[in-house]
Every structure is written in structure tokens, then in C-alpha cells.
Amino acid sequence: MTAARKSALEIATPEGIVFSYELATPVPRALACAVDTVAWLGMAYSAGRIATGAGFLSPDWASFLGVTLYFAISVGYAIVLEWRWCGQTLGKRLFGLRVIDAHGLRLQLAQIVLRNLLRPIDALPLFYLAGGMTVLVSPKGQRLGDLVANTVVARECRREIPDLEEIAPAKYNSLMAWPYLARRLRTLASPEAVHFALLAVSRRGGYQPLARVELFADLAAYFRSLVRFPDAALEGLTDEQFVRSVLRVIFGPEGRI
Amino acid sequence: MILDLARFTAVERPYWEELESVLGKFETDPGLRMSLDQVQRLHYLYERCSADLARLDTFSTEPRLRDFLESLVSRAYSQIHETRARLTLRWKALLRAFPCAFRRRAGAFGLAAGITVFGAAFGWFAIRYDPQAKAVLMPFPGLMEPPQQRVAKEESAKIDRLKGVKATFSAELMTHNIQVAVLALAAGITWGAGTLIVLFDNGVILGAVAADYLGAGQGAFLAGWLLPHGSLEIPAILIGGQAGLVLAGALIGWNSREPRNARLRAVTHDLFALIGGAAGLLVCAGLVESFVSQYHQPVLPYSLKIAFGVCELAALAAFLTWTGRE
Numbered sequence: 393m394t395a396a397r398k399s400a401l402e403i404a405t406p407e408g409i410v411f412s413y414e415l416a417t418p419v420p421r422a423l424a425c426a427v428d429t430v431a432w433l434g435m436a437y438s439a440g441r442i443a444t445g446a447g448f449l450s451p452d453w454a455s456f457l458g459v460t461l462y463f464a465i466s467v468g469y470a471i472v473l474e475w476r477w478c479g480q481t482l483g484k485r486l487f488g489l490r491v492i493d494a495h496g497l498r499l500q501l502a503q504i505v506l507r508n509l510l511r512p513i514d515a516l517p518l519f520y521l522a523g524g525m526t527v528l529v530s531p532k533g534q535r536l537g538d539l540v541a542n543t544v545v546a547r548e549c550r551r552e553i554p555d556l557e558e559i560a561p562a563k564y565n566s567l568m569a570w571p572y573l574a575r576r577l578r579t580l581a582s583p584e585a586v587h588f589a590l591l592a593v594s595r596r597g598g599y600q601p602l603a604r605v606e607l608f609a610d611l612a613a614y615f616r617s618l619v620r621f622p623d624a625a626l627e628g629l630t631d632e633q634f635v636r637s638v639l640r641v642i643f644g645p646e647g648r649i
Numbered sequence: 650m651i652l653d654l655a656r657f658t659a660v661e662r663p664y665w666e667e668l669e670s671v672l673g674k675f676e677t678d679p680g681l682r683m684s685l686d687q688v689q690r691l692h693y694l695y696e697r698c699s700a701d702l703a704r705l706d707t708f709s710t711e712p713r714l715r716d717f718l719e720s721l722v723s724r725a726y727s728q729i730h731e732t733r734a735r736l737t738l739r740w741k742a743l744l745r746a747f748p749c750a751f752r753r754r755a756g757a758f759g760l761a762a763g764i765t766v767f768g769a770a771f772g773w774f775a776i777r778y779d780p781q782a783k784a785v786l787m788p789f790p791g792l793m794e795p796p797q798q799r800v801a802k803e804e805s806a807k808i809d810r811l812k813g814v815k816a817t818f819s820a821e822l823m824t825h826n827i828q829v830a831v832l833a834l835a836a837g838i839t840w841g842a843g844t845l846i847v848l849f850d851n852g853v854i855l856g857a858v859a860a861d862y863l864g865a866g867q868g869a870f871l872a873g874w875l876l877p878h879g880s881l882e883i884p885a886i887l888i889g890g891q892a893g894l895v896l897a898g899a900l901i902g903w904n905s906r907e908p909r910n911a912r913l914r915a916v917t918h919d920l921f922a923l924i925g926g927a928a929g930l931l932v933c934a935g936l937v938e939s940f941v942s943q944y945h946q947p948v949l950p951y952s953l954k955i956a957f958g959v960c961e962l963a964a965l966a967a968f969l970t971w972t973g974r975e
Binding site (some may be wrong): 403405406407408409411412413450451452453455456459460463478492493494495496497498499500501502503505506509510512513536539540541542578587590642643 | 654655658676696699700702703713714719720722723726727728730731733813814815816817819820821823824827831832834835836838843896910913914917918920921924925
């Protein structure tokens with residue numbers, strides 16, 4: 393409990409691979425919790441209306457239905473959704489969060505039930521103060537229910553394979569006429585710069601014209617400084633075209649260039 | 650190492666896509682069962698993607714591809730390296746899981762029962778030596794009047810005071826009692842102190858009520874009133890307390906060299922089975938309390954009610970003792 397709060401949960405597999413989950417911070421969790429509270433209250437209200445509507449058959453059994461449905465929804469909302477949606481509720485889905493096992497293993501129904509049954513303790517004395525304080529001081533950002541159930545709440549980052557057609561369409565690429573230099577460029581370019589270039593290309597339509605020119609000039613200068621291509625390869629290429637050609641070199645399958 | 654990334658991606662992509670599709674099936678259907686061939690294929694794909702990720706680690710220009718593979722490997726890891734038995738949501742499996750967990754953690758049940766008996770003894774002596782303590786120990790309007798007066802009123806009642814509200818009353822009893830059982834479990838997070846308080850408090854109320862009615866010579870009424878639902882309700886609350894004490898035991902970790910996470914992981918399924926079983930019992934107890942316990946002689950003879958309660962208790966004891974035993 394005294395260790396510094398981590399921003400990521402790292403899992404080392406027996407195969408020698410290390411992967412990580414980005415841990416959710418308290419604010420998105422609180423917002424997701426607020427959305428879920430509104431959602432289950434809305435569902436409970438609707439169930440209450442339905443039960444009231446059934447009152448013409450038997451007011452007593454309609455009231456029975458109302459009480460039991462309210463209870464079942466207040467307790468079962470998060471349990472059912474986290475079980476069926478693999479660790480997500482409506483609020484968590486909205487804010488890109490997911491409950492996962494603290495050891496990276498498959499989330500079990502028993503874990504989901506336990507973490508949700510401990511909510512009343514986390515909610516003490518008011519507005520999840522006990523749970524909130526535990527999230528702040530626990531190294532993995534766990535509330536009391538998470539500690540008992542061995543779960544953590546992570547930010548969801550399911551990645552897609554980069555869409556090359558969007559980044560750099562498969563046209564003739566003059567840089568690939570010098571394959572040795574192209575491979576050297578792949579090896580030398582830093583991940584941060586490549587990532588930055590990807591963002592710049594994907595958002596290029598949203599920049600002011602002057603800013604766009606300056607941004608791509610800087611990026612092109614960086615990539616040119618890594619590998620010096622012959623003038624024939626660069627002839628007629630604007631800075632932006634050069635950066636897109638570089639990305640195609642880095643990501644693209646050789647056969648299509 | 651210089652990696653021909655384009656060629657690498659082109660060759661490996663079909664395997665990544667195949668693994669992603671298998672994982673997608675698992676995630677949309679948590680109960681999916683695979684054949685041996687499919688499991689072997691999943692394992693092969695996982696190892697191949699792990700190897701791809703390891704190769705990519707030495708090649709720094711591909712953060713997005715690395716993130717993608719990391720995400721894929723982590724999802725596959727969670728499916729492949731899970732060794733805990735999957736909980737099957739079938740009635741038979743659930744009915745066996747509850748008594749098995751109860752017997753595995755019988756010591757905690759004994760402790761919960763002991764604390765409740767201790768509380769009952771306290772309540773008993775408190776009422777016997779200080780009758781004015783009734784207002785403090787039993788703060789329920791129905792229990793405030795003298796037992797003889799209540800018994801006379803109940804036995805001479807001409808109208809059904811629960812007419813038209815029996816089902817609602819049973820729902821309120823069920824939800825309240827389930828909340829108490831869950832509280833007894835959840836309070837185990839306080840290293841058991843909260844659970845002990847809940848159990849002791851329940852014991853005090855039981856002891857005080859028993860002292861009040863037995864002292865007034867209304868033993869038959871008390872047994873006829875409490876046994877039909879109490880033979881399910883009291884064990885269910887004790888089982889909730891048992892779960893809380895199991896949780897506390899895992900947190901404290903006496904005589905255990907395992908880390909806290911491992912201890913908690915070892916009791917997770919038992920806690921789930923215990924609280925699920927207790928909730929089931931409390932649903933039955935709520936219905937019995939509303940539809941049977943509130944009717945007294947001459948409507949329902951005490952002997953019949955007591956016999957019904959004893960039968961329930963015997964059936965519950967047999968269920969917890971024998972079901973699921975190898």
C-alpha cells in the first residue's frame with residue numbers, strides 16, 4: 393500500500409515476453425461510475441414502471457416484482473455487464489476502461505461478483521470515499537473490491553494493424569529504388585519520430601497551411617539527416633510527400649512499392 | 650538485427666489475424682469449449698505471435714505494430730495460462746459448489762456460530778438482568794409489547810393483517826437479509842472486525858428475543874414463529890459471516906508463506922459459492938417468513954410449524970453435509 397502508484401501493469405509471460413496494461417486513473421473511473429449509476433437507476437426506474445403497470449393483475453405481486461427488480465438491478469447491473477462484456481459496463485465502455493485480472497489471466501465470474509459485492513464498503517462513508525482513497529494509495533490503483541478480487545481497471549488499448557493506404561497510398565516510391573538505403577532508414581528512425589510522423593500525416597487536413605508546411609519541413613529534415621538519398625530519389629518531392637514516402641518505406645510491403 | 654519489416658508483416662499477418670479471430674470467439678462466448686486440435690492450434694498461434702513480438706523488440710521503428718502484437722499476446726496469454734477451473738453456470742455444478750465450499754471452510758462457520766452464540770448469551774443475560782434494555786437491544790416496534798400481550802393478540806386475530814401485502818413483505822425480507830449477508834461478507838475486508846460485529850449484533854438480538862419470550866413462558870409461540878424461517882435464515886447469515894471470516898483469514902494469512910494475492914485468489918471461488926448459497930437460502934427464508942411464520946395457532950398449529958422448521962433444518966444440514974461428497 394505504501395509503494396508508489398504505477399501507471400502500467402507489466403506482465404512477464406513464461407515465454408519471456410513482457411507486455412503491459414495502462415492502468416486507469418481515478419477521474420475516468422469516477423466518471424464511468426457516475427454513468428453506470430445513472431444507467432442502473434434508469435433501468436430500475438423503468439423496471440418499477442413496468443411492475444406498476446402489472447399492478448392491475450395483483451398489486452401485491454406487482455410490488456413484489458418492483459422491490460425484487462430494483463434490488464436485482466442495483467446488485468446485478470455491473471455483475472452481468474462485466475461478465476457478458478468481458479470486464480466492461482456501459483460507463484467503462486464509454487470511457488475506454490476494462491476490468492482485468494491483476495495477473496493478466498482470464499477474468500472469472502467469481503472475481504466480478506466479489507469486486508461488485510464489496511462496493512458498499514468502498515462507498516463508505518459517502519461517495520466512494522473509502523474506495524477512492526484506496527485507489528489513490530494502492531500501487532495498482534485498486535479499490536477495496538479490486539484488492540479482494542485480484543482485479544485492476546485498465547485503459548483499453550486494442551490496437552489495429554496500421555492502415556497503410558490511409559497513411560501513404562501504394563504509389564511509385566522513389567526511395568525504394570535504393571533498397572539498401574531504405575532498409576538503413578528503417579533501422580535508424582526513432583519510434584517516437586515515426587509515431588509523430590504518423591500522427592502528422594493522419595491529421596494533416598486539420599492544420600493551418602503555414603503550420604503544415606513547417607511541421608513537414610521539420611520532419612523531412614529529421615529523416616533526411618538519418619540517411620542521405622541521392623538527389624534523383626528526392627527530385628520533385630515536397631517535404632510532405634517525402635515524409636509519406638518514408639512512412640511507406642517503414643511500414644509498406646516491398647512488393648507493392 | 651536488421652529486420653525486413655515489410656516481408657515480416659506480410660508473412661506473419663495471416664497468423665495474427667487467425668489468432669485475433671479465435672480470441673474474438675472466446676471473448677464473445679465465455680463458455681466456448683474447444684477441441685484438442687483447436688487448443689493445439691491456439692497454442693501454436695500464441696507462441697508464434699510471442700516469438701514475433703520478441704523479434705520486434707529488437708527493431709524499434711514500429712511502435713504501433715508492437716502495440717498491436719502486445720495486445721494480441723496479452724489477450725491470448727489470459728486464455729492460455731489460466732489454470733483455475735472455469736465456473737460452470739449449471740444448476741448441478743452450483744448446487745455442488747456451495748456445500749463443498751461450506752465443508753472446506755467449516756472452521757470459519759464454527760467461529761461464526763460461536764460469535765453468534767456469544768452474542769446471544771450477552772443478549773439473554775442483558776434482558777434477564779435489565780428488562781429496560783429491550784428498547785436498546787430490540788429496536789423493532791413489533792417486539793416492544795410484552796410477549797403475552799402479543800401472543801394473545803396474534804392467536805385471537807380475526808383478520809389477516811398481511812392480506813394483500815404478503816408478497817411485498819417477503820420481497821422486503823429477502824432483500825434486507827441478503828444485504829445483511831453481503832455486509833457480513835464484505836466486512837471481512839476489515840480483517841474480520843466488521844464481520845464479528847455483524848455476527849455478534851445478530852446474536853444479541855436473537856438472545857434478547859429468546860430471553861424475552863421464554864421468560865414470559867411463550868416458548869411454543871417463539872419456536873413456532875422463528876423455526877420455519879429461522880432454520881434457513883440464521884444459517885444463511887452465519888454462512889455470510891463464514892465467508893467474511895474466510896476473507897479475513899486470507900487477508901491476515903496466519904501460518905501461510907504465500908503472498909496476499911495468492912491467498913485471496915485461493916478463496917475467491919469459495920467466497921462466491923458461499924455468498925451465492927446464502928442468498929438462495931435467504932430467498933426461501935423470505936417466502937417462508939411471510940407466508941408461513943406470521944400465521945399462528947389456531948390458523949397453523951405450533952406443532953406443525955415446529956415440525957416444518959425442524960424438517961427444513963434437517964434437510965439443510967443433510968444438504969450441506971452430503972451433497973457433492975466424493
